[in-house]
Amino acid sequence: MNRDRLKEKLLETINNKRQEMIETANTEGLTSDSALKCSQDLDKLLNKYQLILIEEKEGTIDPFYEFVHTMTSWTLADNYSLQFIEK
Numbered sequence: 001m002n003r004d005r006l007k008e009k010l011l012e013t014i015n016n017k018r019q020e021m022i023e024t025a026n027t028e029g030l031t032s033d034s035a036l037k038c039s040q041d042l043d044k045l046l047n048k049y050q051l052i053l054i055e056e057k058e059g060t061i062d063p064f065y066e067f068v069h070t071m072t073s074w075t076l077a078d079n080y081s082l083q084f085i086e087k
Helices: 003-028 033-058 063-071
Strands: none
Touching (some): 003 033
């Protein structure tokens, strides 16, 4: 998977997770365990996306890291889950 496709899938997952968090907070409350879990998941996804942007800007993309991302399997189970190998 190339870098642009990786970012596209990640943005899609971020948007789905954001929507899930809003719906969960509206139905279960802002401080419910489910809403907090969604918020934490969203934070991780946003951090991952920001890391990709920083690496691109600074030109610090490690060739092995790039290879690992091309071999990564993305799953959109439940319209928001995302599997990837952490750096």
